[in-house]
Amino acid sequence: MKINISKAIKQFFPNPSLDLVYFEAIANSLDANATEISLKVNIQSFENSKSLEIEITDNGEGFTNRGFDRFCALLETDSPDNKGLGRLVFLNYFNKVNYDSLSNDSKRTFILDNNFEREFEAKTSLKENGTKLSLNNYKLEGIKTYDYIRAETLAKSIELHFLPRLFLINKSGKEVTITILVNTEIPNTDKNFYSDKRIVSSKKLPKLKSKLFKIEQADLYANFELLYKVEKDYENSNLTIALNADNRTIPISDIISKDNIPQGHNCIFLIQSEYFKGKVGNSRQKLELEKNQFNALKYSIIKEIKTILEVEIPSIIERNKNKKDFLDKKYPHLEGYFNENVAGLVDKNKLLEKAQESFFKDQKETLEATHLTEALYKKSLEVSSRVLTEYILYRNLIIQKLKSTNHNNSESEIHEMIVPMRETLKVKTYFTDLYRNNAWLLDDKFMSYNTILSDQELSKLIDELAIEEEIKQDSSTRPDISIIFNGNPENQKVDLVIVELKKRKAGLHENEKVIGQIQRRARRLLEYYPNKIQRMWFYGIVDIDDDFELYLDSNEYTEIFSVDKAFYKTQKIVYKVSEEKIECPIGITILSFDAFLNDAEKRNETFLNILKESIKTTNKKV
Template sequence: MRKNPFSDLQGMLNLIKASKNPFSPIVEALNNSLESIFKLDESGDRNITIELCFNDQDENSKQLEFIEITDSGAGFNKESFERFERLLDRSKGFNNRGSGRLQYLHRFGEVSVKSIYRQNEGYYLRKFSSCKDNFIYDDSVSELIDKNNLKTTVTLKQLRNHKKDNTSYSKLKFSSFVSWVKSQFALRAYLELTKGKVFPTINLKFTYQVAESETLTIKPDDFPKPTNSGDFYVNYQESFDDNGEVGWRKPKGFKPEKFSWCVFSFPADDVDIHGAFLCSKDIPVEEVKNSVLKKSNGHLGNKMITAFYGDFLDKPDNVNHSVDSFTIPNKADVKELSNSIFDAEAEVYIDDIIEQANKQLKLIYKEIELAQESAERKVMLLAKELGISSHIAMSVKKIVKLSDNEEIITKNLHIEEAKYIADKSNKARKVIEQLELMDPTATNYQKDLEKKSEELSSLIDAQNKEELSKYVVRRELVAKLLDKILNNDLVAQKKDLSAGKSRRDKEGFIHDLVFKRKSKGNLNDLWILDEEFIYFDSFSDVPLNKIKSESGLFMLKDIPLEEIKKLQLKIAKRPDIFIFADEGKCVLVEFKAADIDLSEHLQQTEKYCTLIANFSTKKIEKFYCYLIGEDFSPFDLPSEYDQTVNGTWLREKIKIIDKTAMRNVIAYGQQELIKLSDIATRAHRRNKSFAEKLGMDTFMD
């Protein structure tokens, strides 16, 4: 038996477009389940189960197989089914427009329904399916002899081949889905409670063909109550001719529309978003853009969602059929004077609603706004300290989050600086690529060359040259400070030792110059060793068992105390500098005072490498070690050390052994011995090269 709707289905699908929200079918099904449940009295079981089933046989991706939504509502009784047959039937109530079911067919090839419902005194099972070609088919009704519980299951199969949809579902994490459901339905859960209705329990489930299922139950009490709430009003407006321009005024006889808002505060890990939304039928439809509200931001351990709602926003004609935007007119669209606009009825405009909503947000998020301003000031101060151009800092300022600490801000500043330089480099590359068109034998060659030189030079504006000058000067100061430390010229090195101190911390001067001890992050002068080091996640004088990767994972495993004692492991040892380089690689730096013989400390870094290689959480197979001081004789070095072209001494292919089992080779290391004076000399040489090009060489000298 086949049925088609009492309107042209394909025509309706062309007229009513797919929602921009790939999860709109789930929203539609959940809303239908809620409305079906709220038709019943309070005595029955009230629950909804949402299951997403994935094919995860490909370890690199997962594909959605089907979505199943089950509820204990009234179900598809005779009246409900007849309404379902008629597209755009508004008789259901709840401010519905009768077009939501089309969102199923926009995204899924088949929709199947099984519904146990009560009609008069009997219980019946109704089954039917739906697709684009046949709106309703394979429908049947059978009476149940035994009394049964009410239960309706809607199954959405065959996700259509839209790249955005496939990506949205394949990358969807269970935790994010839980977050989405909580944030989407927090307002409705609260408003139903104010009406004396018990919100149903929502069971969420992800099932897989390979991995274990993930489940979670959201009980009514799991939805937060508002931490703040309020109302505001928006006047109707009519247009008029204001000296040849479009003007706006409040018409007589129109009462302003009332809007309400609620703020819901979630633990920061419970939701992914932190923002504000205009809602219709108690569900977020459009985001209210506000510079203070960063989507990924939290504040004081919480993320807040503000919902704006009201009868005006609930009107079916004020929301498009796709339920992803409002159809409320915009003043900005009335750009030209015409006779027609002055005959138009007074309207409430979306511009005015958003303007008033933002005024509320400014009050609601005053504390966050102040914290955001503080974070932005921190960006500018750090940029100044690092010698990074203010226009680059302004770019980072726009994206800084409240939770960003100095290390993250510094990293973002360097990243933005690198992007800026890369853009300039690409433009420069295009100029250079044109060199092949030049002819040195041509009479105008010198003029053409000068023109190309000017083009390249123009890519470095005056501000950048000034910032580069600061950058070079700062680096030269660091190199000169190293000279003075080696010569014991610093006043601090000559001060009398305080009472109780028997020796001076000579190594500390060098260590703190390069990278302040007991600190981490990018605020350092590791460039003096290698330019790349300043961009890596690094630690200074931090115990090995306290070092964490950027993801928060400890570098060393949690080693049992008995094993630590048995193997006499020194897990709290502190390398002078530890750097996470590429995957499976790290850098270790040890400084020694100028009067310490380096040849007596050749095994120190190797011990660190052995400990890390044997007990690291993520496998580290390559170690780059630097032993830095001033005093050593090549005569005292083992034969494995060879002199490099830079005059340093390098030992390659140091075998790192598995000390706990088979004693096989599990990693390799290398160690380079470098004199501090050589480092200073190379730093001066690099700085001088920059200074000459900037015309600062005399000043630097």
Template structure:
């Protein structure tokens, strides 16, 4: 009987094994098998082999023919190899914590403690050659926290003619079991990635994962290798690293990766899709592979933690010390160089797409191409129009913020007195140019908005799919949002310019009592549907208004007008109410009307037969284009226009055509 030269329970308790990395004990066992095979190959020639058997819970689904056992939980693994075995030297190392026996190969002497961290026990049977007597002997024992000592009796093995060591990782502990992927191929792929460096060795043993199917990691790696690996030596602050560039035809990677290795074992994975803007999952669709970089070096070997689950390296740059940021950024630059042909095409296509989108759909962002090229370059390729618009808007906000900050800085310097303005001439010119471009962008956005509004109006006056016309609310909201006052919306939020350009900056001054003047009705600050709206370009400061505009909106193709119910009667009635000087504005202030107040009355509606008949009796005349009616009412000092929807659209398009042409919309 022999015992460990440490407090085993305490050592296992202090072993740091993240719950989301349940395969680390398996990796340790497999790498040990590879080392054992390499050690035996130094003594004799043979073909090395490692088999990993997946053990599943047989209670969940009975082991019957035709039943898919891959949905059963994985409870453990058997790792079988034909390496050197647990001979005297390896057994001594096994019993000693932090053994340096395999330090030259990156061994830390602690990997086996991960077995007891994640499993209830480990059963080990090792048949190996005793070279002194030239016979095979067997060592068989259980490694667990329940046994402080192990039976170290050696028995001569007469029935097996080949070295065979089996490490059985038995009964996953619940904390780790629930994080184990049940798919055998996925486990094989993860093992392949972890052992990638070994799989490139000429004398790498054949490694198999065995479940209902058998997966050969060597064949998988060979088939998935798109191109021969290319090694590059890089320098980071005087330290030498090796970056192995590979391309794998492996969709399960989910993206291009940079793997940081220490002592020939993978410790940290970096998602390059997040590090390199123009490198994303599309590379697999376009080229059929993902990029995989393997970064190694003495610095990484020296700074890996004892358990090989992380590095003892600062994340951010600090003085002259090498940080993880230094390592990743340098490697990223080399990866971009290696993939330059692909990335150059992606960037070219992305820029063309962004330019086309801005030219055709979002001219308000045009100046960003000139003044924010670095930010434009940081946009991910392949975005939808909506996502691209969001990114461009973020960049525009950044541009506006920087522009404002620089403006304030220049004004501050002028305030304190600049000795030589000539020194700032170039800076001023650049800033003025930026301001000009920003103003052009704002104008472009406004013009594009007008184009969209016109298209919506065209759609709104036509029959819907249900065979009906839109209600008044559709037109009302399009021209001026319902239930809103000028204090609640910006001038850009209404589209009174559709009727007359002079109304673009109008104030809403409509009375805040119901237009039927019924005092029993609740006072409200809303526009009443199908009733006049009064606007003006003047603030109510107690003086008589020079002009007041009244607008009446009607449902498209309405044709039930009568002598007592038509837009002309309604608008003139509102003029009468205003002329009493008893109507209040939205703030409760009287809207003062005098003898010189000029009214402009606009009825926006289709000139249907019933309306045309009534208007002809009221002596309204046709406009030259025969799409509207007009009259001046001398007694009311009111210019009256009946505007059809077609006339509004045609006139607005004519007024804005030169802007649309210049903008390319």
């Protein structure tokens, strides 16, 4: 059998573990109709892994001539239940595997190693039909866990792995006994590791209930049987979900998170069906199904398990409902996309991913439609509501992030959260910049802009207004945020918004500077482009303490409606055009940070509630 063992192992057994050695040897014994199987593990100590030796003896049919021919030809089998690869896993851990076999038509001993070429001796030490495997010369530098060589844990994992098969053997009236014997010279009581003996018997299996069901999306005619046990067990709280396929047990426990089962319960769910026959991968570690088939299988199994759990553990009903309500509240734009049959059991991230995938599918369907039917038109309205809801949720995140700022945050940090500094946002890149421009915090009307200049010199703004004169560029002429909206400066008058920020708790002196900065900005703009500006709004965003509030009252600012403190004043600005002095009134609004954020939050909350109700109403109709 000339093969590259290391390459074959990587290809056929990508995730091997030492327990696969036990499982493969015992499975071969059961395939040979053995009724008594003995597993012996000999090791000097856990630390001395090189001393590990394993011996498996059975009273099966032994190697017949035909069986030996198949053994010598990789991948050659007489049954879809067998893959003809299992022996490779032995050579992943041991340099040598000694075989001693007696059957009705032959007796033979041989050594399986990397150089095996079907040589054997026609002799045996056995008195009755059967096979004995002796695995020695352990290859690896260590053993991953004591569980692989502890009799108690080996018995549990072997029983669990072969539970469906032993269940069927027991059902047929036969009996199989598997004896596990561990011998060690140097025990470790702290790790519960010592010489020990355990027995697994098909007559002493856990009592399993049975439930039949169908999965029409997978196979219209195949029957599926779910064998299960749900019991209170605070010492062995566990969850096991597996398939019985090709006489092998394939764990699929990742489809339901163990954390989603109430503590103090030991749950076993085993699914078997003729549908699985021949669908196991070469390593016998997973099913080989198309994605849509596997998803149909997975969600049907979860649905059946959920039904069982709700009967066996009634408290899980309220628990799962709370989790579903949490998802709907946290992600309202996806309400109706969360699979109610699996919510609360499946990992939250996986459930969210599936819901998002379904949402994107609906978006794609409506956007790519060449003709909108009545049904597709209604769906497009619903999808639009969900997209807008998702955007409003993003807004909430920005508000909460800004609310978490304090006096330790610099002015530039706060500025970056509103509009990225030193950047120019243009209407032609509106959708690209949608999640970077948060001018809506001031007023939603400012989302319809022509240009936003963030922390740019006033000369840049004048350039945007197409003024040819040059002005000196210095930091004192730099507004924090400048917005040109409601018009195109190339052919019509425009509205301007100028925003000044001060860091939190900046103090009276710094806050007073905002008023002066606003007045200078207005004068400069009016002087350079009096005929291009039809209206201007000036905003100052500061922390308004008692001292600054008195300052605003003294300068005839009027308090206006807001969740927190907000003041407004029409300020007369005098500027020169060709030596002529001209008076122009401008509006100045001074907002506290709390007013700035809380007012935006209230508007956001109103939009979100309207959208949520719309989505809920649509879901009820569906």
